[in-house]
Amino acid sequence: MAQYxxxxxxxxxxxxxxxCALVEQNVHRAVHSVVHRDAALAQxxxxxxxxxxxxxxxxxxxxxxxxxxxxxxxIDLRLLVAILKFNNDLERMGDxxxxxxxxxxxxxxxxxxxxxxxxxELCAKVLEMLKKSLDALVNLDPEMSRQVLASDDxxxxxxxxxxxxxxxxxxxNPDHLDDLLHYLSISRNLERIADHCTNISEDVIxxxxxxxxxxxxxxxxxxxxxxxxxx
Numbered sequence: 001m002a003q004y005x006x007x008x009x010x011x012x013x014x015x016x017x018x019x020c021a022l023v024e025q026n027v028h029r030a031v032h033s034v035v036h037r038d039a040a041l042a043q044x045x046x047x048x049x050x051x052x053x054x055x056x057x058x059x060x061x062x063x064x065x066x067x068x069x070x071x072x073x074x075i076d077l078r079l080l081v082a083i084l085k086f087n088n089d090l091e092r093m094g095d096x097x098x099x100x101x102x103x104x105x106x107x108x109x110x111x112x113x114x115x116x117x118x119x120x121e122l123c124a125k126v127l128e129m130l131k132k133s134l135d136a137l138v139n140l141d142p143e144m145s146r147q148v149l150a151s152d153d154x155x156x157x158x159x160x161x162x163x164x165x166x167x168x169x170x171x172x173n174p175d176h177l178d179d180l181l182h183y184l185s186i187s188r189n190l191e192r193i194a195d196h197c198t199n200i201s202e203d204v205i206x207x208x209x210x211x212x213x214x215x216x217x218x219x220x221x222x223x224x225x226x227x228x229x230x231x
Contacts, residue, residue: 005070009079012062016083019055020134023090023097026052027130027193030097030104031123034186035115039108045101052094059087078210082203086137089196089203093130096189096196103182103189113176116165116183122158125151126190126197133197133204142208145201146222155194162187 026045033042063084066072072080129151136144166184170177202220205213213219 005066005072005076008062008066008070009076012059012066012080012083015055015059015062016087017138019052019059019087019090020137022048022052022055023093024130024134026094026097028127030100031127031190033101033104034107035120035123037104037108037112039105042101042104042108045097046105049094049098052091056087056091056094060084063087075207075210078207082207086200086203089199093193093196096193099189100186103186106182107179110179113179116162116169116187118158118162118165119183119187122155122162122187122190125155125158126194129155129194129197133200136204137200140204140208142205143222145204146220148201149198149220150222152194152198155191159187159191 026048029041029045032038033045063080067080070076129148132144132151133148135141136148163184166180166187170180173180202213205211205219211219
């Protein structure tokens, strides 16, 4: 029975990692479609969302089946609970990528405005957080997860600066209101993707250490290098 359980869990992990790859690809496509005003790439993001939705449902059903049949405890239970949680985060990131792609389709057909000055930096930071959060998930690396949590404040700051820039731009260029509001929506969706990256990172820490750190700022801080080496 234990051998069958571990086979089922291994199959579930494989499906979850495949979903990670699909979502990461779509986030990258969405971001690049915005930066390069690439309508065709944006359409690819929209068209592939059904595949992500089906994969998310498949992972959830398998996870619930394993929980019902095997009633795992301790670390096995933590693993399955974490998979259920980050599975939902991945699906939401897929939806947010579609939102960004839809904004791109609108902007691609309009007169080109100067890209808000913080947008490329915001895009790069969110992609970095995404990569680190998924790498931490694959490698079960809580310290890399803490690096992701530390980066979230940077993304929040960039989003606030984008909001200020766009607010000023609307005052100066009211004729471009629709375009600027679409850029604001893109910034907001990127910031929300970063939030889901932090959720995944918190789940990794929970899986490995058994600690729920959502409301514990001290446990979320990256540990000093010497402390990590000593442990």
